[in-house]
Amino acid sequence: MIFTQIQRPAMTLGKYAAILFYLTFALFPLYWLLKIAVTPDRLIYSDGTRVWPSEFTLSNFSAVLFQTDFLSYFSNSLVVSLGTAGLTTIFAAGAGYAFSRFNFGGKKIIIAVMLITQMFPLLMIIAPIYKVVASLGLLNSLTSLIIVYTAFNIPFATFLMQSFFDGIPKDLEEAAMMDGCSRFQALRKVILPLTLPGLGATLGFVFTAAWSELLFALMLISKNDTMTFPVGLLTFVSKFSVDWGQMMAAGVLALVPSCLFFIFIQRYLVQGLTSGAVKG
């Protein structure tokens, strides 16, 4: 809201109070997570409610990194998330472009269908998918996860990409087509360089979503060496009878990529959604 600013002290005070509130609200649980991760085992319960740990240790981290299969879980997750992000972005860019530029028969129906896929609990299809994947012999493979995750993320990613494309004037492709490009060439040479922020945002968004998916990974992967880290983390519960320190340490480590990615791309998300002239 852009009124020419006449600073009223009460407003400014309120504003900074709000800033502080939101910051605390967002960061406190993360801080707590970190706190537990650096608390040595024996102090976890006694230190329980203290805000500042009485002792620091990195032993939880080292234990997680070197004594467990965490690294393999981490790299599996990395492969799956990057693969999903890449594949989804490509497919969603295509679909988003189609929705942005063309008005074709059946467009409304397809959009409605995409909307519906967002509406039902994924639980409903977990059993059929298990059966299909099993019969294809693709259980315990990261590829099957990538394919399934891509399908789940396409609708929202398409919506994002469509917004980004809407922010680019149509006559740029038309000018390129007059200059001798086929539409696809125009897309590649002229439009895509302009949607880099959009592509980045979609990549980051999908990466984050795929990174934390638990249910289907649990269902489709049971062999230890192909587990992704959410599943792996749950094994800590049983293996170490809820070794909280290590679990939180693993959690902190696992947070790092998705948080980094997200911090980087959230600016583009806002930018892209705005320039796409968000329509209801």
Add this chain to the structure above:
Amino acid sequence: MITRKHNEVEPGENRARRSLYWQYAVEPFFYLSPAIILIGAVMLMPLVIGISYSFQAIDLLRPFNTGWVGFENYTKLWSDRKFWLALENTFWWTFWSITLQFFLGLGLAMLLNTQFYGKKLFQALVFLPWAVPTFLSALTWAWLFNPVIGPIPHWLTALGVLSEPYNILGDPDLALWGPITANVWFGVPFFAITLLAALQSIPGDMYEAAEIDGASTWQAFTKITLPFLAPMIAITVMLRTIWIANFADLIFVMTGGGPASSTQIVSSYIFTTAFRKLDFGYASAIAVALLGILMVYAVILLVLRKKLVKV
């Protein structure tokens, strides 16, 4: 004067020469097809199969009792008390989550729409909860609510809200608030991002005109900001409501649906039915019922939106 009714080529026209009309009509589908094929294969087909399960009796514990049973699962559903309880919980879960997420998100978006020192850093940090895997945040919040080792019950007691630090998650009347808090923490960034984008797309000169016309801050908010945001709000709220109604991860990890099914929502009920009781048929019926309810809700909201939105 020849007028055509469709974009399609009439028989006898030069199909062999691939008329421009045909090319332009078919073009979008090249871009669209990978996405559609994948969605169709991975989501729609299983959906149809899943729906068909609801008309069968697939109880893995009684493998010889399978077969088509028509609407038997649905009649069982109608008289299942636990289902109705779960439905009621779903309502409260969704209602409070959305309301709190929306208002806190709106406040945050409005805050971010102003200028202040360190705003970029603030924005990056305050959106972080969205990036945290849900089960991890569930665990953390469960920890925070734990009366023995977590701080929140103690603080609430110190503030006078609770009489003594006790296990909120263990109290049937209050347990739902645990997951709701976690959900709000998780969901505020989403609302904030989308509302911020919408706020920033409101043309500044509308506010200037209003100010010249003598509008107060509150009036500008209610007469310019809200109407402009309304379409965006409607769609976002609708989508998030549906998503939250289906979102069982937090509840499952924090309370497991208990105590005494007080935090059991329909989708976590589906999960327990499917994987604890291994009754896929019944679970699918519940899921179909939920889908039906949500679709009705979506249609109502869309109709309302058409009637109310004038911008």
Add this chain to the structure above:
Amino acid sequence: MARIQLKNLAKSYGSVEVLRNINLDIRDGEFVVLVGPSGCGKSTLLRMIAGLEPITAGDFEIDDKRMNDVRPRDRDIAMVFQSYALYPHMDVARNMGFSMEIRGDSAELRKSRVTEVGKTLGLNSLLQRLPKELSGGQRQRVAMGRAIIRDPRAFLFDEPLSNLDAALRVEMRLEIARLHQKLSATMIYVTHDQVEALTLADRIVVLDNGNVQQVGSPLDLYEQPANKFVAQFIGSPTMNVVPVSPAKGGVTLANGLFLSTPHLADTSEAFELGIRPEHIDVVADDGQCLTAVADVVEHLGSDTNIYALVDGLGPMMVRVHGNIATKSGDRFGLRLRAPNAHIFGSDGRALARAISRAA
């Protein structure tokens, strides 16, 4: 250069008819302007010629070859867009040379061509700049340079001047006219501004609601409009139109005054009369002419515009060459120049004048 023929062209979106019965034969090297109000279909027609919109019915030919199904890039036509559509992430040189880049021409060839064209448009000091660093007029010239470099069969312009301010518009209009003289290229130009049409065109096509209203040279359209729409669209200030009834040898105005029209064959269908403001004379009131009261008077220096309320006829506008002393509220006499009067029937068509429809 090219001869372009439109034969019975029609366009619909689904069941909505947007253009119908468009027939036009554009000669090689001709400058044709498509003009009309918003929504008349002129931009759609231009895009059909470019190949950006498919043609619903009819034949579109370039040099006697049917081009309906040829893709834009194969038509060898260049287009200057209303928004210029410059590629934002490329500098001016690359923008202009883009079509050569697509064709695979070598970098040296591109560079020499770009410099050559850049010189004629005065862009050579700007070649390294990005579009966002250019002014509106500069961007327009880059867009034209991009089109010129291709040495195409025809140039299409889609309202290229509407985003410029008034002074720049005049300047760029002259540039386009000079370009046409220099290249002798076939040019098809779309605008809603009839001044641009009158000044630039060899022939003008007036469109309204998807139909061709009239095709002719600027002077033809000014002196012999085929119907009321064209009469009121072409010429600024707008032609005055008042109701009349038929009379022998002429028409009777609403206030009873008789006007003799010997240049018209038959006035039995007369419904309305049109007369341009510049064809009305201010005279001393001699009891035999029309009388009026001046409402608003505009002194432009070179002309005087009088918005008047004519007794018995209603509001009319008079333009007088030079400066006269009339002011608001004054009474004065008017005489209409009968030879310049246009009579329209109830369907809007001009009566019984020999209209030369350009083929």
